[in-house]
Amino acid sequence: MSTTVPVRLKVNGVKEEIDVQPRLLLVHALRDRLGLTGTHVGCDTSNCGACTVHLDGRAVKSCTVLAVQADGATVTTIEGMGSEDQLHPLQEAFWNDHGLQCGYCTPGMIMAAAGLLAENPNPTEEEVRHALEGNLCRCTGYHNIVRAVLDAAKTKSATVAQQQEVTA
């Protein structure tokens, strides 16, 4: 039986303290320990990006981070991006533009896109496509995902909400 290690996180604004196996991936800490099942797992090689979250404001694949590595970090998951009453501009744009079908890749797509817009608030289509290279979708052919990201970038509120989220 392996020993456990305490890990302190601030997840979506809530302070968490959990004891984990040293090998536990952040994605499984979020899903299995904190019940934040909006972050998905779609591969075992860090290719699909369904598990993308923000770690201290940067988009990362939470399947490539050990929970212990995230000790002391601030994590934002899809659940922290907006609520049904107050959607994040990216969530609104994905809805408006039919940027999702089965929805499985969507949380990761939104988190990756938010990461892009934080760094580059007005990307070109080409830049959006390259920024989302690490996130796979089988349903949409990416057409409406790209459109949604460009539309979200167009709304000024996207930038504002980004900044609020990063500084939160």
Add this chain to the structure above:
Amino acid sequence: MSAGGPEAEIARIAAKAAHERDTAAAGLHVGQALRRKEDPRLITGRGRYVDDLTLPGTLWAALVRSPEAHARIVSIDSSQATERAGVHGVFTGQDMTNLQAPLPMAWGPPGVEVRNPPHWPLARDKVRYVGDPVAVVIGEDRYRVMDAVEDVLVEYEALPAVVDPEAALEEDAPLVHEELGTNKIHEWPLEGGDVEQGFAEAEVIVERRVVNHRTSGAPIEPRAVLADYRAGSVTVWSSTQIPHYTRLFLALMLGISEEKVRVIAPEVGGGFGAKLQIYGEEILIPWCSRRLGMPVKWVETRSEHMATSHHGRDQIAHVRMGAKRDGTITAWHVRILADMGAYNMFLTPLIPSLGAFVMGGCYAIPNVKTEIVGVFTNKMSTDAIRGAGRPEATHMVEVTLEQLAQELGMDRLELRRKNFIPEDAFPYQSATAVVYDSGDYEKTLARLLEHVDVDAFRREQEQARRQGTLRGLGFSTYTEICGLAPSRVAGPPIVGVQAGFWESAMVRVHNTGAVTVYTGSSPHGQGHETGFAQIAADRLGVDPSVVEVVHGDTGFGPEGRGTYGSRSLAVGGESVAQAANQVAAKAKLIVAHKLEAAPEDIELRDGKFAVRGSPDKGMSLADVAGEAYLGIDLPEGMQPGLEMTNFYEPENFVFPFGAHACMVEVDTETGKVDVVRYVAVDDCGPAINPMLIAGQVHGGIAHAIGQALYERIAYDENGQLVTGTFVDYALPTAAELPSFETDRTETPSPVNSLGVKGVGEAGTIAASAAVTNAVIDALRPLGITYINMPLTPMRVWEAIQEAQNGGAAA
């Protein structure tokens, strides 16, 4: 009240509504690009897929799988694994001999022998492909069961593997199933007209070998099963496209009475055919739950998905097309060797035959013959993957036709027009034993050419070539067969699937006039909750926001058949329309009774069932529901309540069609192909929700571009899977694909009252040929006439080298 009482009257009024096609056309919500009702939960991370669900005490399962492609199981030692802390059990095939039946294969074509050896959830005695499960470990933790899997020691006696389907038919080939004495599964022919006569009449004949390689469905959510057996009943959550079939086979295989089995397909993260299956794990995990008396969950890893979720395609075809000098195609003969892998799964040997029914494509070819031979190999089984047999058929006919145009020195679009089934020939009895319902192929092609200026492209192409860049333009004009139904054709008598193909709906109006629709179809991203709500809302005079569509739970609503073969709207959606019409008919009788008017004079207008000509005299659906549930003043003999169940059995399949164009640029130094532009004009009848149609088309095209350029399931000569992860199996990313240009024409189907055809697979069926034809068009100046998919840089580069060296030598 007329003779027959209120029930007969309801049926009469509903039938009349079904014939009034303008009900849909005049709808407030049908035809609108309504935002999806599904999305708020999905974009906020509140969707619930199987792996998101955990019950108290849930145990984890992990499978021990064969590393050998073909081997005898000598021994399995699970003692170390069971000693590990938290391990509740290790089970093998020998522990599961209490299963009442092997895994199902549902195809039995009349007059054709299909060899079907037993297939069990855990292998018994022998393993037949890499990934074949031999044992399951159940434990308390997601990670620790994986550790325990490593501790299960399996001794194998390796056997020679047969990997190449052509080699599998040779006399001395190793036998995948020794007891059969052969690797051949079946031979299935379909001939219309007389192909020999057709070739005798031909003045030009083109032939080639077309390989349609093996691919993976690869939904981003892998498969997952959670089972909870308690006191004789079992509830199973499975990421499936067919929960009702899953329930049936769980009952039959586990020997549990069917009403005690409930299957729920919660949020399903994509299917693409890969979840149209009865997988061993869907039986095994509930079996383990029963055995241990605890809930058990299994979630497929991506590596497991690539190795053990069924694959698609994998056909080697010899095709031969004959034509007159004027371009009239006289004969089309296709011989297919289909690699079925190690076992027949749910529909495995049927799949190539689905293509045979539309082998003539959208052309009036009088003589068409398809001959299919199915063969076992030591690989994962093939079965339905998006398009299922029809992408292969379209690819063959469309690439061969463009080659024929070259041979004839004829414009390839002119050659297509020359052979199109004319618009006035519908319904069209094809040489392939089916009746095409409706079509106007000239119209979709003409619309496509409004977007694509071929002459301008030719000029650019020439200019680019002078500057050393090769560009190509390829076309694909297609039709396909979908809306899988009707039972009398798709079922035992003709196609031979041992099942009915109807679909069901129940429309329930609540006390307040809010509506719940139960559908037997089972979506995994298509948007049924939105589209079906639009259909019901217009027929009941309510807003779609108060129509909830419930699906994927055998515990509620009528029996269903599920979602596959682009059938949900044309069969399931029509059933919703008919059930809603029946509810509206009952509502009209109640309103007529209350307002002392004739039922014929009640019309639905502006959300009210009102007397024609007196719009102020009317009742809303809520008013009607109030009366129906109060039940004290209803027409004589009428039952209280306001809900109707419909089982819809279509008269025919539906045949969507369209014209696609693809422009590519080929880097001759590296062989890399870039899709520069993709234009699609599709016709799936009148739109229920045009936004959902465009989404389906985008995804369908991307799926086929993936196959045409990047994706391939590859096994080495020993049967080892070499594309077992997303590192080596190249799903296209956003960076490889262009934005798509889509347009539609609307040719209604006469088959259903909505006039609709399916569109879930159309893009995939059309697009691989358009991409391939574009690449060949680019490379034709080098003397290259064909390359088999996937058109990877290596393949294209090799073809260029060969052409250049061959040219130099000549």
